[in-house]
Amino acid sequence: EAKESGKRRYCTFDESMAEKVHERLRLEQRLRQAVKEQHFTLHYQPLIRVEDSVLIGFEALLRWQDGGQDIPPAIFIPVAEECGLIQEIGSWVLQQACIEAQRWNTTFHYPLKVAVNVSVMQFVEADFRQRVAAELEHSGLPPHLLELEITESVLQSLEDSKRILKELKAVGVSVAIDDFGTGYSSMAVLKDLAVDRLKIDRSFICNTPALMQDSAVCKAIIMLAKSLMLGITAEGVEEMEQVAFLRENGCDTFQGYFYSRPLDAAALEHYLQQYFSTQNSSPTPSKTRA
Ligand code: C2E
Ligand code: MG
Ligand code: MG
Ligand code: MG
Numbered sequence: 001e002a003k004e005s006g007k008r009r010y011c012t013f014d015e016s017m018a019e020k021v022h023e024r025l026r027l028e029q030r031l032r033q034a035v036k037e038q039h040f041t042l043h044y045q046p047l048i049r050v051e052d053s054v055l056i057g058f059e060a061l062l063r064w065q066d067g068g069q070d071i072p073p074a075i076f077i078p079v080a081e082e083c084g085l086i087q088e089i090g091s092w093v094l095q096q097a098c099i100e101a102q103r104w105n106t107t108f109h110y111p112l113k114v115a116v117n118v119s120v121m122q123f124v125e126a127d128f129r130q131r132v133a134a135e136l137e138h139s140g141l142p143p144h145l146l147e148l149e150i151t152e153s154v155l156q157s158l159e160d161s162k163r164i165l166k167e168l169k170a171v172g173v174s175v176a177i178d179d180f181g182t183g184y185s186s187m188a189v190l191k192d193l194a195v196d197r198l199k200i201d202r203s204f205i206c207n208t209p210a211l212m213q214d215s216a217v218c219k220a221i222i223m224l225a226k227s228l229m230l231g232i233t234a235e236g237v238e239e240m241e242q243v244a245f246l247r248e249n250g251c252d253t254f255q256g257y258f259y260s261r262p263l264d265a266a267a268l269e270h271y272l273q274q275y276f277s278t279q280n281s282s283p284t285p286s287k288t289r290a
Contacts, residue, residue, distance in 0.1 A: 028083050030066055031076060035085055040064055042096055043262035046271070047115065047233070048254045050247050055275055057113030057145070059255060060097040061262045062089070081121055090122040091131060098139035098146065105145070108276050115147040115176065120154045129167040136171070143172030149199065150175060152183025165194040176233065181221055191228060197253075198225045202236025205256070209245040222250050 034040065044058035064071045080086040094116055101114035122128060136143050148168065154161045168175060176197035177185070181204055200221050207214040218234070225232040234246045237256030246254070263271055 024079070027071075027076070027079055031064075031079055031083070031085060034064055034066065035088055038092075039066070040089065040092065041264065042093065042100065043264050044100070044114075044268050045255055045262040046260045047113070048259050050252050050254055054279075055112065056253065057101070057115065057147075058268075059115040059149070059262075060093060060100075060117070062093055062117075063264075077119065081119055086119045086121050087125060090119055093117070094131065094135050095138070098135045098141045101145060102139045102141040104272060105141070108272060110276070111142075111145060113145040113147055114141075115149055117149045117178065120151065120156075123150055123154050123164060124157065124160060128164065129171060132168065132173060133171050136173075144174065146173045147197070148173055148175050149178040151178050152180070152185045155183070155185050155189055155193075158189065162193060169194045176231075181217060187224065190224075195230065197231035197233060199233040199235050199255075200251075202256075205234050205236045205242060205246075206238070208242055210241075215245065218246065219249050222246075226250055 041063045042060045043063050044060055046055055047057045047059060048054070049056050062073050062077070064073075064076055077086070080089050097114045097116045101112060104110075104112050125131075132146070132148070135141075136146060165175060174196040175194070176199050177190075177195055178199050179201040180198040182201045198221060200218055204214050204217045204221070208218050209215045222232050231253065232251050233253040233255060234242070234251045235255045237243060237246065237254045237258045239258060242256075243254065243258060260271065
């Protein structure tokens, strides 16, 4: 009897495995279809300067609506990476984000930057630098208004990454290390890299300042960034207490639901209209207001 139930359990396990494989294949198929038919959109989340709460730009975040259902990037980006679709998707993101950012800048006569997430597989492509340069030229967006977000995983092929980062620096864009603190980059590695900014991972922000350990990690990352003369962004800022703590400890940029969720095209339009109708639209409003 024990043997039988054991068998049955094994059988159930097997079926659920098969189901998972099947689901994964369907997702891949739908993703291929979505690439072909351009079913993607970008949402934009505001980046806020800590010093004076001024809007400095947006992070572009990819969205996929599959038959009325939103599939989160945390689900489909890894699949796109595995099945070799990320390069094509990533190129589209880069192109759209540059065009959109240049549109804000010409509409509002105000320099807003756009931050674009770049998968490691795009980053190490032989023509990545040319692609970036081409999209800047095509859109007319000034290079210093484009920030590329890479994760610590690119540091695994360190020598290549160093070279690519130098090439990107020559193009004039800036580079941020996203989700900082979750990967393996050592300080020794960091000091030799031509990066401009660290983004503290949301997992450290969410229990700050309530949890002493998380607050300590945030403080340490901020200090590290400042010592290396890098910019420092806190992502996932949701509460007033976090704003106060991070401001006190020297963070320079905020991103999170406390300020705004990522905005779709219509919401973004509204946000920008609102923002520029209530703000003095000079590039240094804090100074002109004083
Ligand atoms: P990320 O680059 O670290 O982006 C920040 C994520 O945190 C976004 O999730 C954003 O919606 C979320 N977030 C921002 N503020 C808050 C907050 O206050 N509270 C909470 N709970 N969440 C907040 P999203 O849009 O689901 O993206 C997840 C990840 O998918 C991104 O993390 C990024 O790694 C990846 N991703 C998104 N778009 C792209 C893309 O175009 N290309 C690539 N390669 N990856 C992308
Ligand atoms: Mg990011
Ligand atoms: Mg991030
Ligand atoms: Mg993150």
